[in-house]
Amino acid sequence: MLVDGMALLFRAFYATAVSGQFMINSKGIPTNGIHGFVKHLFTAVSSFKPTHLAVCWDMGSKTFRTELFADYKGNRGEAPVELIPQFDLVKEVVESFDIPNIGLAGFEADDCIGTIAKQTKDYAHVSILTGDQDILQLLDDNISVILLKKGYGNYLVHTPETFFEEKGITPRQMIDLKALMGDPSDNYPGVKGIGEKTALKLLQEYEHVEGIISNLDRLSKSNKTKIERDLEMLHLSRMLAEIKCDVPVSCALEEAGLRIKREKAENKLMEMELRGLQRLLPLGEAIIS
Numbered sequence: 001m002l003v004d005g006m007a008l009l010f011r012a013f014y015a016t017a018v019s020g021q022f023m024i025n026s027k028g029i030p031t032n033g034i035h036g037f038v039k040h041l042f043t044a045v046s047s048f049k050p051t052h053l054a055v056c057w058d059m060g061s062k063t064f065r066t067e068l069f070a071d072y073k074g075n076r077g078e079a080p081v082e083l084i085p086q087f088d089l090v091k092e093v094v095e096s097f098d099i100p101n102i103g104l105a106g107f108e109a110d111d112c113i114g115t116i117a118k119q120t121k122d123y124a125h126v127s128i129l130t131g132d133q134d135i136l137q138l139l140d141d142n143i144s145v146i147l148l149k150k151g152y153g154n155y156l157v158h159t160p161e162t163f164f165e166e167k168g169i170t171p172r173q174m175i176d177l178k179a180l181m182g183d184p185s186d187n188y189p190g191v192k193g194i195g196e197k198t199a200l201k202l203l204q205e206y207e208h209v210e211g212i213i214s215n216l217d218r219l220s221k222s223n224k225t226k227i228e229r230d231l232e233m234l235h236l237s238r239m240l241a242e243i244k245c246d247v248p249v250s251c252a253l254e255e256a257g258l259r260i261k262r263e264k265a266e267n268k269l270m271e272m273e274l275r276g277l278q279r280l281l282p283l284g285e286a287i288i289s
Contacts, residue, residue, distance in 0.1 A: 001050035002113045004130035005057045009090055011131055011148060012036020013083050022082045025273040030082040034090045035274050042280040043153045044129050052256040055094050056112040057103035064106055065240050072240060075187040096268035097260050100251055107247050110135055114243040116251050117143050137243060139163050139171035169203050176209045179238035190237045191230040209238055
């Protein structure tokens with residue numbers, strides 16, 4: 001199981017921050033995001049029972065995508081002051097479980113997840129735990145995606161078959177879908193005036209962006225005009241949408257075996273004053289010592 005650490009941490013933080021429950025410990029450090037992260041992590045472990053686990057992280061806001069397009073994710077404000085100290089501390093907690101933390105400056109967690117998933121899928125089934133639908137482009141016969149839903153323990157599990165049933169396109173075509181319709185959450189526009197419905201119809205007919213461009217004269221006048229007007233942004237949006245699967249990171253299976261040392265893990269939880277989480281630690285004999 002590859003975990004999108006930021007997705008879990010942000011989800012956990014905002015779920016409690018909205019009512020001001022930052023769980024400040026005796027050192028004056030907020031721990032609400034970390035507490036919820038651990039709860040999300042081990043609830044999923046309990047539900048899906050992975051034998052191996054790694055957590056991937058974003059490493060700062062500057063990536064190759066911001067170099068390509070300065071406004072990429074430019075609509076996102078600074079992280080709340082209560083969340084900032086939790087970025088490093090949550091990694092310490094993960095390390096205390098002997099679970100690898102993986103991240104690389106210049107790339108997003110998704111790129112690390114994509115790279116490791118592709119490296120591993122030939123000899124193990126890979127599941128990806130996230131709240132971010134972008135990752136669905138990685139779906140494969142040996143890669144499934146577990147999307148977090150509201151609350152704890154609620155998931156939507158996607159395979160290539162379920163994705164096709166929902167969208168009518170293949171997972172790889174999702175890159176072209178985002179190239180056409182853009183992504184408001186990542187702040188890139190795609191082709192102005194083309195929404196999901198039109199984009200899906202075009203992809204079902206012409207397969208990919210290049211197929212659409214090769215058949216511009218067969219499109220409606222309106223769609224042809226929109227695509228010609230935003231052709232440069234269409235190509236750029238496709239580059240921004242595609243998860244890189246050749247990032248220089250790796251995670252050998254033997255490094256990621258789920259073998260939590262009870263005393264080490266419990267000591268870190270006590271040090272952080274993260275109460276009530278010890279009971280969530282996976283206690284199966286094969287994966288704890």
